[in-house]
Amino acid sequence: MPELDPAAPVEPPLIPTTTLEPVDLVAAVEGPEPEAERAVRRGRLGIGGTAALFWLFLVVALALLAPVLPIDDPNTSIASIAKQGPGTEGHILGGDGLGRDVLSRVIWGSRATLLLAVSAVLLGLILGGALGLIAGYFRGRADTGLTGLFDVLLSFPQLILAVTLVTVFAGGGVSSTRRMIVLILALGVVSIPVLGRITRASTLSWCQREFVTASRAIGARNRSIIIGEVLPNVLPAMFSIALLGIAVVIVAEGGLSLLGVGIQLPTPSWGNMIAEGRSDLRDAPHIVMVPTVAIFLTVLALNYLGDIVRARFDVRESAL
Amino acid sequence: MRLLRNGRKHVAHAEAAIHPPTGRILLEVDDLATHFNTPRGTVKAVDGVSFTLDRGRTLGLVGESGCGKSVLSRSIMGLLPSRNVTRKGMISFDGNRLDQMGPAEMRSFWGTQLGMVFQDPMTSLNPVMRIGKQITESLDFHFDMDRSEAQETALALLKSVNIPEPARRLRQYPHELSGGMRQRVVIAVALACGPKLLFADEPTTALDVTVQAQILDLLRQQQRDREMAMVLVSHDLGVVAGHTDEIAVMYAGQIVEKAPTRSLFAKMRMPYTAALLQSIPRLENPSHTRLNVIAGRPPDLIDPPSGCRFAPRCPYAQDRCREEQPPLIESDDPGHVYRCWYPVGTEAGREALERNLAADVPQAQLAVAGDASVVTGDD
Numbered sequence: 001m002p003e004l005d006p007a008a009p010v011e012p013p014l015i016p017t018t019t020l021e022p023v024d025l026v027a028a029v030e031g032p033e034p035e036a037e038r039a040v041r042r043g044r045l046g047i048g049g050t051a052a053l054f055w056l057f058l059v060v061a062l063a064l065l066a067p068v069l070p071i072d073d074p075n076t077s078i079a080s081i082a083k084q085g086p087g088t089e090g091h092i093l094g095g096d097g098l099g100r101d102v103l104s105r106v107i108w109g110s111r112a113t114l115l116l117a118v119s120a121v122l123l124g125l126i127l128g129g130a131l132g133l134i135a136g137y138f139r140g141r142a143d144t145g146l147t148g149l150f151d152v153l154l155s156f157p158q159l160i161l162a163v164t165l166v167t168v169f170a171g172g173g174v175s176s177t178r179r180m181i182v183l184i185l186a187l188g189v190v191s192i193p194v195l196g197r198i199t200r201a202s203t204l205s206w207c208q209r210e211f212v213t214a215s216r217a218i219g220a221r222n223r224s225i226i227i228g229e230v231l232p233n234v235l236p237a238m239f240s241i242a243l244l245g246i247a248v249v250i251v252a253e254g255g256l257s258l259l260g261v262g263i264q265l266p267t268p269s270w271g272n273m274i275a276e277g278r279s280d281l282r283d284a285p286h287i288v289m290v291p292t293v294a295i296f297l298t299v300l301a302l303n304y305l306g307d308i309v310r311a312r313f314d315v316r317e318s319a320l
Numbered sequence: 321m322r323l324l325r326n327g328r329k330h331v332a333h334a335e336a337a338i339h340p341p342t343g344r345i346l347l348e349v350d351d352l353a354t355h356f357n358t359p360r361g362t363v364k365a366v367d368g369v370s371f372t373l374d375r376g377r378t379l380g381l382v383g384e385s386g387c388g389k390s391v392l393s394r395s396i397m398g399l400l401p402s403r404n405v406t407r408k409g410m411i412s413f414d415g416n417r418l419d420q421m422g423p424a425e426m427r428s429f430w431g432t433q434l435g436m437v438f439q440d441p442m443t444s445l446n447p448v449m450r451i452g453k454q455i456t457e458s459l460d461f462h463f464d465m466d467r468s469e470a471q472e473t474a475l476a477l478l479k480s481v482n483i484p485e486p487a488r489r490l491r492q493y494p495h496e497l498s499g500g501m502r503q504r505v506v507i508a509v510a511l512a513c514g515p516k517l518l519f520a521d522e523p524t525t526a527l528d529v530t531v532q533a534q535i536l537d538l539l540r541q542q543q544r545d546r547e548m549a550m551v552l553v554s555h556d557l558g559v560v561a562g563h564t565d566e567i568a569v570m571y572a573g574q575i576v577e578k579a580p581t582r583s584l585f586a587k588m589r590m591p592y593t594a595a596l597l598q599s600i601p602r603l604e605n606p607s608h609t610r611l612n613v614i615a616g617r618p619p620d621l622i623d624p625p626s627g628c629r630f631a632p633r634c635p636y637a638q639d640r641c642r643e644e645q646p647p648l649i650e651s652d653d654p655g656h657v658y659r660c661w662y663p664v665g666t667e668a669g670r671e672a673l674e675r676n677l678a679a680d681v682p683q684a685q686l687a688v689a690g691d692a693s694v695v696t697g698d699d
Contacts, residue, residue: 140403210444213399218458218509219431228457232448 049308052301059298063110072101074108074268083284096273096287097280105268106290112180112269113295117249119184121242124191129238132196136203137226147200150193159255162186166261176264183256183263187249195241202237206230236313243306247299254295270295346549347373347396347517352409352419354388354395361622365391367573368409373517378543378550380560380581382596383570386618389553390439392570393519396551397434398426414516431458435515437539439522441502445494451478451505452490458512477508480545481538500531504538511542517549524559536563557593558600561585566655569593572619572629575648579656589651589663592630595687615683628659635687636662636672 045053062069072078072091081088081095086102088094093102135146165186170179206212207230215225250270256262257271258278265272270291277287354366366388373379381389394400396411398418411418413433418426438444445454455477456470465473471490478486481504494502503523510518520539524532540563543550554560560567561581568578569590577590588594595614616633619625625632631641640661648657662672676684 210438210440211446214436214438214444214506214509215446215457217397217399217430217434217436218513219427219429219461220457221427221461224461228449229446233446 045308048304052304055297055301056305059110059294060114062107063114066107066111069107071104071107074100074104075266076100083280083287085284085286086290093290094284094286096277097284102273102287102290105273106270106294109268109270109273109291110294112263112267113250113253113271116180116183116187116253116263116269117246120187120249121191121195121245123184123188124195124245125238125242127188128192128195128197129199129234131192132199132201133203133226133230133234135196136200137207137222137230139204143200146196150196150200153189153193154197158190159252162190162252162256163259163261165189166256174264176267179264180267183253187252190252191245191249195238195245198241199234199238202234203230206233236309240306240309240313243302243309247302247306250295250299250302344374345372346375346414348410348412349396350410350412352392352395352411353407354391354400355406355408357404357406358622362406363621364573364624365621366395367621367624369570369573369575371568371575371578373549373551375516375549376543376547377566378540378552378564380564380567381551381553381570382555382557382560382567384555384596384614384618386621387570388573388621389555389570390521393436393521393551393553397430397436397519398423399436431513431515432462433516435510435513435518437503437507437510437518437520437523440526441494441499441506442526444506445502445509447494449493450490451492451494451497454505455490455509455512458509462513473512474508477512478505480542481505481508481511483508499527500535503527503531503535507535507538507542511546514546515548517551518543519551519553521553522555523552525555532559539563556600557596569596572624573621574629574659576630576660577656577658578648579651579653579658583653583656587651587653587656587665589656589658589665590630590660591634591636591662591664591669593658594664595633595635598687613686615686628661633683635676635681635684636660636664636669637681637683638662638672638675 077099078095078101079099081091081101082099083095083097084091085094086092091101091103093106096102096105131146131149135143162183166179166182169185170182212225212229215229220228253262253269254271254274257269257275260275262271262275263269265276273291274288274295277284277291280287349372350370352366352369353364356363356365369388369392371379381392383389391400395407396418398421400407402423407419409419413429416429418429421429445451452471452474455474456465456467459465459470459473474490475486478489483489483501483504489497489501489505494505497505503526507523518539523539524535527535536559539550539552542548552560552564557567564581566578566580567584568575569584569592570576571592577584577588577593579588584593585597588597592614595612598612599614601609601611614633619629619632625642627640627642627645628634628637629645631637634641638661644661646659646661648659649663650657651663660669662669673684673688677688
């Protein structure tokens with residue numbers, strides 16, 4: 001055992017005096033993360049996000065500008081271009097079975113499809129969101145009742161529920177406006193439980209935060225706490241699910257059209273273009289392919305953006 | 321203008337419902353019990369607490385985590401959830417029976433009469449609302465102030481809690497401020513409507529040690545300036561020592577010792593208080609001195625021990641302690657009460673400890689190993 005010498009130089013302290021460089025432990029263990037994945041995880045747009053945003057912007061802009069665009073009338077038949085493929089003179093995407101311009105129909109079709117999808121999800125967002133906020137904030141009986149309602153709505157086969165609603169309230173031979181309104185209501189009702197549950201879950205977790213109690217402690221009313229304190233925090237979760245919801249409704253419209261209860265002809269929609277084009281699938285596949293690709297890209301873009309929004313705001317609930 | 325007058329009238333009406341101030345006593349709590357009904361059984365978080373608080377005075381509530389101090393303050397404020405909570409006993413605030421009021425009636429007290437500063441400034445401010453809005457909100461609820469008036473009041477409040485560049489802060493979000501700044505904002509929010517009683521629920525626990533003293537001094541100064549009464553909740557005897565007139569020590573849902581601050585530190589009687597004090601690390605100790613801990617954990621509040629609730633952990637505990645719960649006993653000092661059969665610093669206590677040491681009771685040995693002077697009670 002060494003003697004302790006009071007004159008011996010003092011050992012330097014074990015604490016390092018230089019600041020340590022922060023080490024990315026995840027990167028050290030798993031290797032660098034692919035740039036794209038990292039972008040999504042951090043909620044940055046990245047190349048995919050930018051492309052998705054660009055596509056959606058393009059679709060929405062074309063839909064809004066359809067009446068002023070230099071395109072043919074979507075319902076005028078030109079016999080010479082019937083079933084002609086893409087690249088036909090003056091009709092870059094060709095003509096459909098009745099000789100209508102496919103480009104024009106897909107642009108006009110996006111109006112009906114997007115109107116339906118956005119309105120239905122907005123309806124679900126407002127009703128489901130309100131019910132979810134009430135259930136999550138008040139809990140107790142309100143919660144039990146509303147969660148029960150969501151469960152009942154969810155346990156219905158949704159497509160069949162929508163088909164039934166449309167058949168009963170807007171069966172064959174109604175105006176396309178009426179069909180549209182009923183479709184919006186039907187698909188809106190179907191999306192209520194999904195959006196309601198997400199909102200409820202997010203509300204529950206935010207209501208645990210002290211600032212809700214703090215707000216009560218300064219004399220805020222329930223209504224102003226729900227609208228002023230909870231809702232702004234819950235909105236990102238609702239928004240990211242709503243994006244995915246729009247994608248689901250676009251696909252659902254295609255399904256309903258195939259069953260003959262989609263958006264009423266002659267108003268074009270992506271769904272009824274596919275439904276109509278089925279018979280010519282062998283000779284003129286482009287009639288089906290063009291709206292299919294439009295649906296595919298739009299749904300992909302919405303899902304991708306939904307993921308980015310979710311990562312950005314760290315919503316833990318899984319989608320749909 | 322007409323709107324403003326109506327607003328004033330509305331406020332006057334709201335305040336007419338609140339009894340006018342009477343007497344010296346601001347808050348009187350008698351035999352308050354707050355129980356939570358859980359699937360495992362009834363958790364008796366607060367179990368028979370009585371105390372009074374005079375106007376403009378500060379009471380410290382001290383105890384370990386889970387001893388019921390936060391629940392007590394929230395129970396008095398009426399901020400606990402309504403489901404699965406039973407509250408019994410009397411709460412009188414300025415002559416108003418708070419225990420008989422529902423949330424709708426309490427709303428006229430919250431903010432203007434009773435205020436609360438929360439533990440964690442990271443979670444007690446809304447992350448998506450500007451500081452200014454969070455402060456003016458309560459002014460908006462209670463006084464029908466117009467916007468510029470509310471803004472000016474908010475600015476004055478931020479100045480009074482010593483926030484630099486207050487005008488800029490009003491437009492900032494909570495994440496742009498440091499922890500200490502945020503707690504100052506929380507204090508400003510709580511003070512906005514000039515409450516007569518402020519509950520500060522561990523206001524410094526989530527803060528840096530260097531900031532703690534500043535926040536405590538700020539609370540003290542505001543409390544004096546506004547002649548406001550304050551209940552300061554803390555697990556740290558050191559925190560409450562310099563900032564309170566009176567201290568109540570809580571253990572397992574009960575007050576186990578209550579005394580004017582000076583008297584408590586001079587002549588503490590309850591072994592639990594002594595153990596709490598002993599567990600504060602001392603500056604004069606050499607580094608790497610083993611910290612003194614209180615052996616064991618607070619009891620299960622569903623089924624608390626039948627005798628003295630501290631008995632299983634107490635270095636002084638005798639058979640009597642395990643069988644019979646001591647009442648609050650008055651000591652020689654005025655206002656000093658404690659709950660112990662063998663109090664620290666008395667002959668009975670000394671003998672009890674010696675008996676336990678002789679019998680090799682681990683709690684007693686641990687306590688003596690820590691600091692004999694505290695345990696044997698050098699008066």
